[in-house]
Amino acid sequence: MNTETWLTIDDAKEAIRSGDGRGLRIAILDSGIEFSHPGLKGLEVDNDLAVVEEEGHPKVVDGKGDDLFGHGTAVAGIVHRLVPAAVIGSIRVLDPNSVSRAHLIQEGLRTAARLGYNIVHCSFNAPARQSDTLIYQNLIESFYLRHTHLVAAGSHSLYCTREWPAHFPTVVSVGAHPENEEGLHLTPVKSLVEFASCGSEVEALWPGGGTRQIVGAPFAAARVTAMLAKLLGSHPGLHPLTAKAVLRQVAE
Amino acid sequence: MPEQTVMLMRELLQRSAERIQSGNAAIWFRKEKHLVPQIGVGSHADHFLNRFEQPLNQGIVSLVLASGQSFCQNQIKDHDQHSDLLDIQLGIQTDAMIVVPIHLSGKTMGVITCVHTRLHGGTEEPQSFGPADLAEFEFLAACINHLILAGTSNDTPDQ
Numbered sequence: 001m002n003t004e005t006w007l008t009i010d011d012a013k014e015a016i017r018s019g020d021g022r023g024l025r026i027a028i029l030d031s032g033i034e035f036s037h038p039g040l041k042g043l044e045v046d047n048d049l050a051v052v053e054e055e056g057h058p059k060v061v062d063g064k065g066d067d068l069f070g071h072g073t074a075v076a077g078i079v080h081r082l083v084p085a086a087v088i089g090s091i092r093v094l095d096p097n098s099v100s101r102a103h104l105i106q107e108g109l110r111t112a113a114r115l116g117y118n119i120v121h122c123s124f125n126a127p128a129r130q131s132d133t134l135i136y137q138n139l140i141e142s143f144y145l146r147h148t149h150l151v152a153a154g155s156h157s158l159y160c161t162r163e164w165p166a167h168f169p170t171v172v173s174v175g176a177h178p179e180n181e182e183g184l185h186l187t188p189v190k191s192l193v194e195f196a197s198c199g200s201e202v203e204a205l206w207p208g209g210g211t212r213q214i215v216g217a218p219f220a221a222a223r224v225t226a227m228l229a230k231l232l233g234s235h236p237g238l239h240p241l242t243a244k245a246v247l248r249q250v251a252e
Numbered sequence: 253m254p255e256q257t258v259m260l261m262r263e264l265l266q267r268s269a270e271r272i273q274s275g276n277a278a279i280w281f282r283k284e285k286h287l288v289p290q291i292g293v294g295s296h297a298d299h300f301l302n303r304f305e306q307p308l309n310q311g312i313v314s315l316v317l318a319s320g321q322s323f324c325q326n327q328i329k330d331h332d333q334h335s336d337l338l339d340i341q342l343g344i345q346t347d348a349m350i351v352v353p354i355h356l357s358g359k360t361m362g363v364i365t366c367v368h369t370r371l372h373g374g375t376e377e378p379q380s381f382g383p384a385d386l387a388e389f390e391f392l393a394a395c396i397n398h399l400i401l402a403g404t405s406n407d408t409p410d411q
Contacts, residue, residue, distance in 0.1 A: 031319070069315040071323075094318045096309040101318070101360075125320040129358025153321055157390040161355045161397060163320065176383045199383050215324035215383055 007235050012246045016184075019230025021083025026229060027117040028079070029108045030072030030124070030218070032092035035065045037073055039205040043080050046089035047115060051104045053095065058107035063092050067207045074214060075123055075222045077205030082226035083233075089117065094124060102132045109139045109165075113148060118232055121225045122152040123218035125163035136164040144170045149232070149240050151225045153217035154193035167192040172228065172244055174221040175199070184227060184251040195251060197223045257403030258291060261396055265364070266293045268392040272350075272385040274366045279354070279396065280306070280313060281362040287313050289365075296342050296369070304338055311337075312351050313363050320360050322352040322390050326380035344369045347378035350386055352393040356400055364393055 007015070025046055035045050048063035067073045076088055093108035094101070105126055112120045120143065126132070143150050154166030156175040166173040173192060176199025177185055185196045199220035203211040224247070231246065232238055238246070261279060269277040276294030278301070280287045286305035308314050316323050326348045339346055348368040353360045366389055368379040 031315070068309070069318065071315060071319060071321075094315075096314055096318050101320070102358075123319060123321060127320065127355040127358045127360060132358070155322065155390050156387065157394050161394075163355075176386060178384045178387050180383050199386075213326040213380075215326070215381065215386055216322055218319075218321055 009249050012250050015234040016227050016230045019233040021086030021229040022233050024086045024229045024233055025117045026086050026119045027089045027091055027112040028076055028121045029091045029093050030075055031069040031094040032063050032067040032072050033076045033090040034067045034073045034207045037205050038209055039077050040080055044087045046087045048090050050092035051107045058104050060111055063090055070206045073207055074204035075218055078222035079226050083229045086229050102126050106135055119149045119228055122165055125166055127161055140168045144240055149228055151221055153221035156187055156191055156193055170240055174224045175217045176220045186251045195224055253403050257399055261399055262291050264395055268388055269366055272388050277366040279364050299342055316351040316353050316363050317360055320353050322386055324350045324381050324386045343372050345372050348380045350381050350389050352389045354393055355397055
C-alpha cells in the first residue's frame, strides 16, 4: 500500500502561509555563518562546520562561527526570519584560498547527507566539469533516495553554462525574479532553474553585526528554502519530487 | 586571447553598461592570489586596468569568484567592511556594484563588475542597481564565456 504523503494546493498554500519550520533541520552550505550576529538571536544551531583543504584533500573542521565573505550570514538571516522555529546548521564550503572548489563542495554535500538534514541549501554554483558530473550525480541521487530536499541558487540566463547542483532536475533551483516579485514564481523561459523569487534584501544580515542592501539568486533561494521548510513542517513525509511538484502548483 | 576577441568583449561591456545606465564596468581575471581588472570601459578604466590587484580573500569580487553566484550590493557607503582599496586609489566612492562570474572549462576564471560611483564626498543622491540590471550582466557574462571559448579555439575559418 502506498503510504506516501500528498497534499492539496490549498493545504500547501496554508502551510506556506502559516508554517514556522518547526521540527525541520536545514543545512546551509555557503561561506559560513556568524551565529553571534544579533539578527540571529533565538536561532537554534545544529552544527557549525567547515570543509577545508589539507594537503590537497578535503577535511571537515570546526566552523568557529566564522563567515569568510558575509554571504552565509545573509542567507541564514532570511531563512531564520521566515521559519524561526527551524534548526539551522552551517557547512562552510567556500574558501578564497582553494584552487578547486568542487571537491570541497562535494565533501560538504556528503557531510550534510551524513548528518541527516531535511533540507540542504546551496548558495553556490560550481561550473559543470565533465570529471565532476558523475560525482555530483551520485550525491544528488543519494539525497533523492534519502528524501533529503536540495535547494540551489542558479541563474535564469538562457545562455549560461551548466552548473551544479542547480541544473539537476530533482533539485529545487531558484533564481532572482527580474522584477523583484515576492512569493514563488515559475521561470517564464525553459530553464532548469525553474523557480524565481525576490532576490533583494534591504537589510541583509552581514558579519560584524551589521546589515547590507544586496541582490542575488542565493537570497531568492533562501526564501524558497523557507517555503519548503514550512511545507515539510506540516507534511514531514513529503517526497522530494512531490514537494517540487507542489511548489510548481502553488507558484504564480 | 586574440585582439579582435578583446575588442569585441570591450564593445559588449560598453553596451551592457550603457543599457543599465552605468558609467564604469570591467572584466577581471584571476591571477594567482589576486583578481586583476584587464578590460574596462568608463572614465576610471585607464587609471586601474592592469594596475590594481584585489586579494582573493577580500571584497565582493572575491566572494563572487569563490561562490560562482552573481551578486549586487547597493548603498555600499553606508556599510563598513566594503573593500575600498580601489575607491581610495581612484578618489571616488562606490555606491552600488554588480559582480557576475565568468566560467570557462569548468572553472570560475574571473568576474565582470559594473558600478555606480561618485567623487569622494559627493552629495548627489546615490544610484542603485536591481535584479533586471543583474540579469543584463549575467547575459553579458554568458556572451563573454562563449567569446573566450571561441577566441581560444584553434579552429580557423576556411579562406
